[in-house]
Amino acid sequence: MISWSVLVLALIVGGANWAFRVLPILLNRSRGLPGGAMGRFLSATGPAAIGTLFVASVLPMMQVGPWVPLLAGVAAVCGVFWASRSVVLATLAGSAAYGLAVAIGLG
Template sequence: MNAEFLIVTLLVGLGTWLLRFLPTRFMRGTGDPDAPLSRFLAATGPAAIAALYVGASLPMLSPQLHVIAPLVLGSGAVTAIYFWRRDVSLATLGGAIVYGIVFGFV
């Protein structure tokens, strides 16, 4: 096994564990939404989603319209459905359906 791979795996595991452990340890009983840790944790979810979206979208980018049409229309559907209903699960499902339909026809 590669030593670098093992070190990176251990560091990522430690970071994940700390992100789950520290809030329960240091925010026990406070519940203050304006505390720095609360604001950090509130921003972690959207930041992770944005990073995953960019990482998944970059390989699909192309100057050819038929190649990026599923990505553009699926992303547009997610945005439109979210602003219409304010429901993340419905927006995600709708975007996946639009992406699949466009992908099937292009």
């Protein structure tokens, strides 16, 4: 059975995540300049998400263990981002490379 504190924490984190994604869109009703504060903020969320995913995957691996899946994922993210400048494609490629490395037994 799930503890109430875990449920409350999940609801708080989910609400904050939703607000982080929806409020900038709702608050930006006008056509701002591409280099404006909101544009810079929204442009920074993609790299911030990649950094968050990187930290979340690296922290459990700080112990001695297999680094191949992590290195495959990081290499895929860096390579695809360098080639395409797309945060979405880089994130998908990194996830796919990490999952593939684990699936074939490298991790």
